[in-house]
Amino acid sequence: MVLARNIIEELKAVPVDPINFKTLYSAKEFKAQIVGLIRAATKRIYIAALYLEDDEAGREIFDEIYQAKQNNPELDVQICVDWHRAQRGLIGAEESDGNAALYTRMANSHDHPVPVYGVPVRGREVFGVLHLKGFIFDDTVLYSGASLNNIYLHNQDKYRFDRYHQITSPEIADSMVAFMLNH
Numbered sequence: 001m002v003l004a005r006n007i008i009e010e011l012k013a014v015p016v017d018p019i020n021f022k023t024l025y026s027a028k029e030f031k032a033q034i035v036g037l038i039r040a041a042t043k044r045i046y047i048a049a050l051y052l053e054d055d056e057a058g059r060e061i062f063d064e065i066y067q068a069k070q071n072n073p074e075l076d077v078q079i080c081v082d083w084h085r086a087q088r089g090l091i092g093a094e095e096s097d098g099n100a101a102l103y104t105r106m107a108n109s110h111d112h113p114v115p116v117y118g119v120p121v122r123g124r125e126v127f128g129v130l131h132l133k134g135f136i137f138d139d140t141v142l143y144s145g146a147s148l149n150n151i152y153l154h155n156q157d158k159y160r161f162d163r164y165h166q167i168t169s170p171e172i173a174d175s176m177v178a179f180m181l182n183h
Contacts, residue, residue, distance in 0.1 A: 020169060022165070026161075027154035031153040031155075034135060042138060044075065044076040045137055046135075047134075047135050048134050050133070050147040052147070056156075058149050061153075065077060066114060082118070143165045
């Protein structure tokens, strides 16, 4: 165990003042924070999520992102989702062209499109999915395992609880953006 401790002690670290770390306690609070941070963003919005769903909550978030981009065309917006999930709608739901149809429809109906990148994962969903998660708004990072849809954002009666942490740190935000851009 001493060997593991020595390796951990040598890893790079970014100090974060506790005042810049916040825990959110509900899916509704998480959704409200996403909307507020989108509206306040002035330089960048980077999102990595398993999916941005073509449902009420997913469209609401996507509409907010598009509105922010139309209001500020210089806003750097990048969205990465799992490629396989983008190709289909919800399992068990009615026939759908998939979430990618939403992304295309939105891009074609706005002057300043928002790129949504489908990240291919080795094999099909049985063998792997994109599990990089993070929401970067300027120098603020929202970290959660949640995706952007009705269930994760508690848009209806049912919801799936996840972890929600907000970290305000230019260094952490920059490192997450660099990771997304380079991998």
